[in-house]
Amino acid sequence: xxxxxxxxxxxxxxxxxxxxxxxxxxxxxxxxxxxxxxxxxxxxxxxxxxxxxxxxxxxxxxxxxxxxxxxxxxxxxxxxxxxxxxxxxxxxxxxxxxxxxxxxxxxxxxxxxxxxxxxxxxxxxxxxxxxxxxxxxxxxxxxxxxxxxxxxxxxxxxxxxxxxxxxxxxxxxxxxxxxxxxxxxxxxxxxxxxxxxxxxxxxxxxxxxxxxxxxxxxxxxxxxxxxxxxxxx
Numbered sequence: 751x752x753x754x755x756x757x758x759x760x761x762x763x764x765x766x767x768x769x770x771x772x773x774x775x776x777x778x779x780x781x782x783x784x785x786x787x788x789x790x791x792x793x794x795x796x797x798x799x800x801x802x803x804x805x806x807x808x809x810x811x812x813x814x815x816x817x818x819x820x821x822x823x824x825x826x827x828x829x830x831x832x833x834x835x836x837x838x839x840x841x842x843x844x845x846x847x848x849x850x851x852x853x854x855x856x857x858x859x860x861x862x863x864x865x866x867x868x869x870x871x872x873x874x875x876x877x878x879x880x881x882x883x884x885x886x887x888x889x890x891x892x893x894x895x896x897x898x899x900x901x902x903x904x905x906x907x908x909x910x911x912x913x914x915x916x917x918x919x920x921x922x923x924x925x926x927x928x929x930x931x932x933x934x935x936x937x938x939x940x941x942x943x944x945x946x947x948x949x950x951x952x953x954x955x956x957x958x959x960x961x962x963x964x965x966x967x968x969x970x971x972x973x974x975x976x977x978x979x980x981x982x983x
Contacts (some may be wrong), residue, residue, distance in 0.1 A: 752776075753918075756796045758783040758827065759803030764838060767879040767908045768800060768915065775916055788826075795831035800915065802838045806852050806881075820855045824862050835867040836920060841904065841928060841957045843871060860926075868920055870911075870929040873957070873974075876981040877908025887948065888941055889982070894949040899938035901955035904930045905974040907981055919967065927966070928959040933973035943978060 755772060759765030760782035769782040783791055783803065805819035828835065839860055842853040860869055874883060885905070887895050897903075906929060914920055914929070937950060964971040972980075 752779040753798065754778075754794075754796045755780045755915075756783060756791065756794075756799045756830070756832070757781070758799070758801045758823075760784060763802065763879055763881055764875060764877070764908055764911065765800075765802035767877050768802065768912060771912050772916060778916075783827075792826070792830060797832065798834045798836065798915075798920075799827060799830060799832045800836045800838070801827055804838075804852075804856070808850065808852065810851055816851075816855070821859055821862070824859045828862060828864075834921065835863065837863055837867065837869045839869050839871045841871045841873045841930065841959065844957045844959070866924050868923050869926045871926060871959075872911075872929045873904035873906060873931075875908050875911075876905055876977060879908070884937070885940060885978075888937075888946045889944050891947050894951065896951035896953050897937050898952050898954045899936065899941065899950045901937040901953070902934035903937055903940070903955060903974065904934045904957070904959075905977045906931055907977055910970065910977075923966070926961060928962045929970075930959050930962050930964070931974045931977055932962070932964040932971050933975070935974040935978070939975065940978065943975075944982075 755778050757765055757769045757780060760769040761784060769780060772778050773780045781791060803823060805816050810816045839856045840853060842850060843857045845853060848854045848857060863869060874885060880886065884895050884897055941948065
């Protein structure tokens with residue numbers, strides 16, 4: 751019998767990547783949640799819900815919509831019967847104090863989950879559906895970004911998460927896992943690797959992790975620089 755999977759946020763980013771690729775796997779029956787089909791999904795049940803959807807606006811113009819997209823939706827999804835609920839969060843919740851609205855709402859959404867659920871706190875992702883971020887800007891040689899060359903950043907591949915889900919490794923885990931690579935890389939090193947002319951700024955980015963995946967499974971024991979080389983060649 752096929753495993754029934756619901757992926758949210760399939761219009762872009764990680765949700766789109768997982769939905770498109772998991773749909774090609776014959777062992778899964780994959781449904782994708784969009785803004786338009788919620789009413790047709792709510793009455794179904796699933797083996798696994800992978801909740802990627804999130805409104806990532808840095809400047810919030812409609813607070814009610816932001817609340818609905820990020821908190822209320824998570825509450826509603828938790829009412830759908832499933833064996834495993836997985837929430838995609840961010841390592842930026844480790845910032846002290848949490849300053850970005852995006853990170854704060856991720857942390858708030860995490861509090862809605864049960865102990866048996868799985869929270870994956872992820873760093874910067876590299877993949878075919880990656881939204882524009884600092885590394886894509888470096889690669890594209892934009893004039894300037896705000897991060898300092900002293901920033902230490904962690905990178906994973908979207909394909910790492912795809913492997914995690916298709917191999918069903920996630921079944922044995924619950925609680926919070928930092929889905930990160932073993933070792934950050936300085937942004938100055940990334941800039942040099944790309945031979946980028948982008949001017950770097952003053953903000954020093956650095957995060958610490960509590961429960962990294964590479965300590966739980968050695969197949970994820972690769973560095974951030976390894977991931978950059980694997981993706982960009």
